[in-house]
Amino acid sequence: MIVQQLSVFLENKKGRICAAADVLAQNSINIRALSLADTSEFGILRLIVDRPEEGKQALTDAGIVVRVTKVLALTMNDTPGGTLGVLRLLSESGISVEYMYACVGKTTGKAFMIIQAEDLENAEAILQRNGFEQADLSEL
């Protein structure tokens, strides 16, 4: 399923990730999954949180640049080859992945994959057609 992700701009300065995490903690917003992309000059922190709109507001109020972006979240088997199955399908369908990150869910044997692709709706449809389960975010 397509879910909302928070993308947070991080200046290349000490304590920036900490500052963002602090704002979320103070507003009782729970981080479900995260990934950090960094370049030599800046970083982007990508977060799946329980209340994205509130999270966005809290970060913006704290002077942190944040965008809500859409990503695909899906469930897969937490076994060798689980990731490969998803990637092979997308590759064979001609969909390029911009970035992705994964985490292990609360339910034993399940893992979650967050994917950013150029044609998100199409990617979602293809995955659904091929039997990939939509992630239940409460499982994250």
Added chain:
Amino acid sequence: MGFLNREYECMPREELKKLQDERLKDTVRRSYENVECFRKRMDEKGLKPEDIRGVEDLHLLPFSYKQDLRDYYPYGLFAVPMKDVKRVHASSGTTGKRIVVGYTEEDLDMWGECVGRMMASLGVTDEDIVQVSFGYGLFTGGFGLHSGAEKVGAMVIPISSGNTANQIQTMIDFGATVLCCTPSYAMYMGEEVERLGVKDQLKLRIGIFGAEPWSENMRRQIEEKLGIRAYDIYGLSEVLGPGVSCECEAQAGMHVWEDHFIVETINPETGEVLPEGEPGELVFTSLTKQAFPVIRYRTRDICTLINKPCSCGRTHIRMGKPNGRTDDMLIIRGVNVFPSQIEEVLLRVSGDQITPNYQIVVDRVNNVDTFDINVEMSESFFSDDIKSIEKLERNITEQLRSMLGISAKVHLVNPKSIVRSEGKAKRVIDHRAGKI
């Protein structure tokens, strides 16, 4: 140690004054006849060239400014027909437009002599090999030192700046005995020499360094690292280029060649001439320059003049190291940088991408100037896409390099994150004080 032109360099002051009187009158007359900007200012003051009878009337003359070079860009201040101009040099002005200066053959010869006098006083002769690691090109550094070295008959290695490993290898292979560059670059090379452990392979004995501020402490360190004696040279393109004033073997201030220039220090607020020994803004008047004479040119450099006899025997007045500016110009890696130039570049970038707020941070790390510019990204510009942000950074970096001639590290920062005091952002943070 040596003299290139002992008669003039050691001329008794009374005689020197007479020479200046004559040359000043000539410069005023030539400028009045040929330079519209100067003529207008004289007319506004109700002055005619014949009202200037000598150096004692200098204070009556109007000042000239860097802005004049922009207003009359490129050739409007030249005082000779273009066919007599044999070379131009240029440097960056306070904003995009460059400033241009010109030289006749006579001017180029005089320039070589000014630098050559310094070389001779340090004992540089036709036995020496001079490595000129100042940039060659429109910048006056490379050519200025080059012509001085030729004047004393030395062999020149016109290597220009950059590529440190190659600089050091060349110095060793070619047996350079004299090194000319910016002091921070000399320091950097000194450190490389230390790291490579090749000091004993160097034949260097003299260093001539200028184009940026440096301290006595830095001098001692460079001398130690390269095994040389290091000397200071001062100049600016508008007045001549390097060589307007030069240290002699005494290392006790830079002699202003008074047969070619008159120097004054003034109160930058009131324009009033200060007594010698009081720090003020340096103002130069050229006495022999043909293509681009300057009259009471405001350098914006704050400095103190020393009018005591020098142990070297030269009678010409000395100046201390410039220790400040009356404007917001920064000297970074030897290059003049004005915040207004940076502002101009940033204003060209779309407001949808960045805000007009920026901050320049200058520091000196391992004796090399660092130059960082923080730019506030617009709230609306940020997306999840790394490439578009990197592209914006690259675009700003490129435009700045082409405007300034040196590279700055651009950092995009959060909007409203640049600290403002009383509603106004502090544009420049210079951490170099005490490190130079």
